[in-house]
Amino acid sequence: MAGAATQASLESAPRIMRLVAECSRSRARAGELWLPHGTVATPVFMPVGTQATMKGITTEQLDALGCRICLGNTYHLGLRPGPELIQKANGLHGFMNWPHNLLTDSGGFQMVSLVSLSEVTEEGVRFRSPYDGNETLLSPEKSVQIQNALGSDIIMQLDDVVSSTVTGPRVEEAMYRSIRWLDRCIAAHQRPDKQNLFAIIQGGLDADLRATCLEEMTKRDVPGFAIGGLSGGESKSQFWRMVALSTSRLPKDKPRYLMGVGYATDLVVCVALGCDMFDCVFPTRTAVRLWQKERFGSALVPTGNLQLRKKVFEKDFGPIDPECTCPTCQKHSRAFLHALLHSDNTAALHHLTVHNIAYQLQLMSAVRTSIVEKRFPDFVRDFMGAMYGDPTLCPTWATDALASVGITLG
Amino acid sequence: MKLSLTKVVNGCRLGKIKNLGKTGDHTMDIPGCLLYTKTGSAPHLTHHTLHNIHGVPAMAQLTLSSLAEHHEVLTEYKEGVGKFIGMPESLLYCSLHDPVSPCPAGYVTNKSVSVWSVAGRVEMTVSKFMAIQKALQPDWFQCLSDGEVSCKEATSIKRVRKSVDRSLLFLDNCLRLQEESETLALSSRLECSGAISTQRSLLLLGSSDSPTSASRVTGTTGACCHTRLIFVFLVEMGFHSVGQAGLELLTSSDPPASASCWDYRHEPPCLVLQKSVIIGVIEGGDVMEERLRSARETAKRPVGGFLLDGFQGNPTTLEARLRLLSSVTAELPEDKPRLISGVSRPDEVLECIERGVDLFESFFPYQVTERGCALTFSFDYQPNPEETLLQQNGTQEEIKCMDQIKKIETTGCNQEITSFEINLKEKKYQEDFNPLVRGCSCYCCKNHTRAYIHHLLVTNELLAGVLLMMHNFEHYFGFFHYIREALKSDKLAQLKELIHRQAS
Numbered sequence: 001m002a003g004a005a006t007q008a009s010l011e012s013a014p015r016i017m018r019l020v021a022e023c024s025r026s027r028a029r030a031g032e033l034w035l036p037h038g039t040v041a042t043p044v045f046m047p048v049g050t051q052a053t054m055k056g057i058t059t060e061q062l063d064a065l066g067c068r069i070c071l072g073n074t075y076h077l078g079l080r081p082g083p084e085l086i087q088k089a090n091g092l093h094g095f096m097n098w099p100h101n102l103l104t105d106s107g108g109f110q111m112v113s114l115v116s117l118s119e120v121t122e123e124g125v126r127f128r129s130p131y132d133g134n135e136t137l138l139s140p141e142k143s144v145q146i147q148n149a150l151g152s153d154i155i156m157q158l159d160d161v162v163s164s165t166v167t168g169p170r171v172e173e174a175m176y177r178s179i180r181w182l183d184r185c186i187a188a189h190q191r192p193d194k195q196n197l198f199a200i201i202q203g204g205l206d207a208d209l210r211a212t213c214l215e216e217m218t219k220r221d222v223p224g225f226a227i228g229g230l231s232g233g234e235s236k237s238q239f240w241r242m243v244a245l246s247t248s249r250l251p252k253d254k255p256r257y258l259m260g261v262g263y264a265t266d267l268v269v270c271v272a273l274g275c276d277m278f279d280c281v282f283p284t285r286t287a288v289r290l291w292q293k294e295r296f297g298s299a300l301v302p303t304g305n306l307q308l309r310k311k312v313f314e315k316d317f318g319p320i321d322p323e324c325t326c327p328t329c330q331k332h333s334r335a336f337l338h339a340l341l342h343s344d345n346t347a348a349l350h351h352l353t354v355h356n357i358a359y360q361l362q363l364m365s366a367v368r369t370s371i372v373e374k375r376f377p378d379f380v381r382d383f384m385g386a387m388y389g390d391p392t393l394c395p396t397w398a399t400d401a402l403a404s405v406g407i408t409l410g
Numbered sequence: 411m412k413l414s415l416t417k418v419v420n421g422c423r424l425g426k427i428k429n430l431g432k433t434g435d436h437t438m439d440i441p442g443c444l445l446y447t448k449t450g451s452a453p454h455l456t457h458h459t460l461h462n463i464h465g466v467p468a469m470a471q472l473t474l475s476s477l478a479e480h481h482e483v484l485t486e487y488k489e490g491v492g493k494f495i496g497m498p499e500s501l502l503y504c505s506l507h508d509p510v511s512p513c514p515a516g517y518v519t520n521k522s523v524s525v526w527s528v529a530g531r532v533e534m535t536v537s538k539f540m541a542i543q544k545a546l547q548p549d550w551f552q553c554l555s556d557g558e559v560s561c562k563e564a565t566s567i568k569r570v571r572k573s574v575d576r577s578l579l580f581l582d583n584c585l586r587l588q589e590e591s592e593t594l595a596l597s598s599r600l601e602c603s604g605a606i607s608t609q610r611s612l613l614l615l616g617s618s619d620s621p622t623s624a625s626r627v628t629g630t631t632g633a634c635c636h637t638r639l640i641f642v643f644l645v646e647m648g649f650h651s652v653g654q655a656g657l658e659l660l661t662s663s664d665p666p667a668s669a670s671c672w673d674y675r676h677e678p679p680c681l682v683l684q685k686s687v688i689i690g691v692i693e694g695g696d697v698m699e700e701r702l703r704s705a706r707e708t709a710k711r712p713v714g715g716f717l718l719d720g721f722q723g724n725p726t727t728l729e730a731r732l733r734l735l736s737s738v739t740a741e742l743p744e745d746k747p748r749l750i751s752g753v754s755r756p757d758e759v760l761e762c763i764e765r766g767v768d769l770f771e772s773f774f775p776y777q778v779t780e781r782g783c784a785l786t787f788s789f790d791y792q793p794n795p796e797e798t799l800l801q802q803n804g805t806q807e808e809i810k811c812m813d814q815i816k817k818i819e820t821t822g823c824n825q826e827i828t829s830f831e832i833n834l835k836e837k838k839y840q841e842d843f844n845p846l847v848r849g850c851s852c853y854c855c856k857n858h859t860r861a862y863i864h865h866l867l868v869t870n871e872l873l874a875g876v877l878l879m880m881h882n883f884e885h886y887f888g889f890f891h892y893i894r895e896a897l898k899s900d901k902l903a904q905l906k907e908l909i910h911r912q913a914s
Contacts, residue, residue: 051865051866051869051871052862052865052866053866053871053872053873054873055871055872055873056454056871056872056873056875056876057873057876058459058462058853058857058873058876058877059857060458060462060853060857061456061458061459064458076869080865080868080869081840081861081865081868085840085841085861088841088843089843089859089861089862095861095862095865096862097857097858097862314483315483315486315487317487327456327457327458328456331457331496332496333494335483335487335494336450336494336495336496339449339450339480339483340449340450340451342528342529343448343449343476343528344448344528345448345449345451345453345454346453346454346872346875346876347451347452347453347454347455347456348451349872350454350455350456350459350872350876351456354456354458
C-alpha cells in the first residue's frame, strides 16, 4: 500500500508518548504526552469544547481545573467561523485564547450523527450546511487542510464512519476506505512537525475486519492511534471486546485514544484495557441541557449523578461532593444550586460544568496515581464498590472486561 | 451605619457610608451602584468570574421576587441568604421587585403586596414579609410598599394618595414588627444566659471605639472588653432611634454558660447580629403634593435610608419627573442614603445624582449583555489629546451605524440598543481582532477579541453572556468610579457633557 512505512522509518519516527508506569496485572499504563503546547499526563480525559468554547466556562477556569488538553470540532468550526478566519486569529489557540493543547477531530463523526445531510463517496463526504444550505465536500485533504489552519496539536484523519449497529458489506467498505483516507491525510498533511496526525482504527464489531485494519494502519508512521467506530449503539459486551482487541494489537509506545467514551465506569475499565486518552460531551452537555428539551442539571458524583433540579435537594445544604475540591463544591450547596437551576440565571449551569469537568479530571488523576503507585487493581475495586454499592454488583460486561486483563472484583 | 459627606456640589453628594454590615466594618462610596443579581447570583457569573471583575460594589441587590419562593428553605437554613448564595462577605440590599421584569398591576391591597417569581405570584402580608426578611437577614431591605402607580399611566389622584397612605401604613407595621421581634429575642436570650435579668430600661452607653468606657458599663454582665463585643442595649419599648456611636445589638443563640467564661479572642458561636435596616419607600406618582407628603412622612420614621420609587420608565418619562425628584430629595435628611429604583442608564444616572440621589441599581449592563451588546461609551473626561481624536472618530463611525440599526432592532429586553454600546452580532465584527474597548482592563478585553465574541453570539454559545457580562459590569463600575473622581476634582460638568454627546 502506498503509505506504508518501512520498518526503519517506523522505528525512528519520533515518539510523543513516554511511559511512566505500567500495571503489572492489567494493561493500564500511566504516561506523558509531549505535545507542542506542553506535557499532558495520561490517562487523560479531554473535555469537548465543540465550537471554540467549553460551554460557559472561561479558558482561565478550565486551566485552573488542571485541564491541559481539550477538543474542538472541525465540522462546526469549519462552517463557523471557518478556517480562514481562525488562521487570521493565530489558529484555534489564538482565537479562543487557550494556551494548552488542542485536539481536533476530522468532522467525520458528524457523518453518522447528521446522516440525513450527507453522502459518502470515495472522494469524501458531501454535506449540506445546515446554516446556509451550501454544499461542501469534506475530503481527507480538505479535512487536514482545515485542521492545519486550526493549528491543533493533535489532528485526526478523516475516517469513513459507520454506526456500530450497521452490519454487512458497508462495514468492510468503510474499513478499507478509512485506510486509503489515512494515506491521503498523511500525504496532505502540511505540518507534521507541529501537528500530530492520529489514525483511527475502524472495522465495526467484526473482529476480523478490525484485526485487518489494525495490521494495516500500524504499518503507517503516525504518532498515535484512535479506536473509532465504537461508543455508538452497540452492546457493552461487544464494545469491550473490540477495545481489548485493538489495544492488544496497537504498539505500546504510542498513545491509544478511545473516542467518545466518558462515563466513569467506562473510563476505568478502558484504562484497564490499555487506553490512554478519552473524550466525551457527556459531562458538559449533561450540565447544560437545561435549555433544551431534556432538562438535566446533572452533577457527577462517585455514586453516579445527582439530578439537582429534583425536590429532594431543596434543603440539602451540603456540597455536591464533600470530597471534591472544585470551586463549586468549595462554595455552594446542593440547595443553592437547586434554587438557581430553577431560575433563568445561566450561572447555575456554569457551576455544574465546572464541577463535572473537575470530577472527570480528578477521576483520571486518581486512576493515574494508583497506576504509578502500583495499586490500580485495588483502585478499580474501590471505585466499583462506591459506584455500585459492592464490587460484585458491577455490570457483567465490566466484570468480564476486567477479568480478561487479570482484575477480579469481590 | 454612618453617612458622611465629603462635599456637595450642584446638588451632587459625594461621600461614604461607613460601619456597614453584620460586623460594622464595611464601607460604601456614594454616588455608587449595587451589584445586580438574579436569584442571588450575578447573571451568568460564578464566584470565580465575578471576582475577575474590578470594582465590584460592596453591596449587592437581591430581589424578593426571586427569593420569596425559597422562604421555607432559608428559614430552615437559618444562616441568612448571604451565606446561602455564597456571598457571605457582601453587603446585601433586598428590593421587592426585579427592575428588569415589569410586574403586572392590580395586585396590591390594603393588606398585602405581591411579587412575581418563576413559580408564580407570591402574596405577602406585613407579617409574611417580615418573616421572609427575618429568614433572609439582609443588611438593608426595601420596605413593603405600594409602587403600582408607576405601572399605569394617568393614574387618578385618589389612587396616588392611596399608594402613599398604604406605603406609610406598611412601613409603620413593619417597624413595629421588627422592634417587637427584637425585644422578644433579646430579653429571652438575656434571661437564658442568666447574666442579666430583664430590666425594662437597662441602659448601657458606650462607644465601639473605646474599651475603657465599655468596661465601665459592662460590669453587670461580666462580659469582656473586646471592641466587637461592646454592646448597647436599648430595651425600653418604644425607643426607636439608634444612635450614631456604633450601637450594636448583641445576641447569641448559644449563650455561654456564664458570660465571664466567654473567650473573647474567638467569635461567639452565633454572632453579633446587626438588625436589618429598613429602607423607607417614597411614593406619590407624578403628583407633587403627594410626593412631598410621602417624603416628609417617611422621613419622620426611623428608617435607615430612602428608596425613590416610581421614577422608572423610558427616558422621556424620567425627564418629566426630574423636577419631582429634586423636590423629594430636598425633603429628606442629609445623613441617610437615597436609592432610586429602575434608573440605570448612564445619562439618567447623572441627572439623578444632580438631584440628590446616592445609589443606583446596575441592571443596565445586564440588559446590554442580553441583547448581545458591549458597553463602549467613554467616561474618561480627561483623556490624552491624541486618544481623544482617535476615539472621536471611532465614536462618529459607530454613531452612523447606530442610527441605521436603532430603527430596526428591538431586543429581547424590549429595549432599543442605546448609543452607549455596540452590537457584537453585526457582521462587521466578524474579523475585528480588537478588544471590545481599547484600554479596558477587564478579563474579556485582556483575553478576547470582538471577532471571538461575535462568533460566540452567532453560534449561540453560553460563553458570550459570561464574557459580555464581565465586560459590561466592569465598564459600568468604572463609570461610577469616574463620577466620584469628577466630583472630587470638580469636573462633573465635563463628564456630563461627554456622556451627553454620546447619548443621542
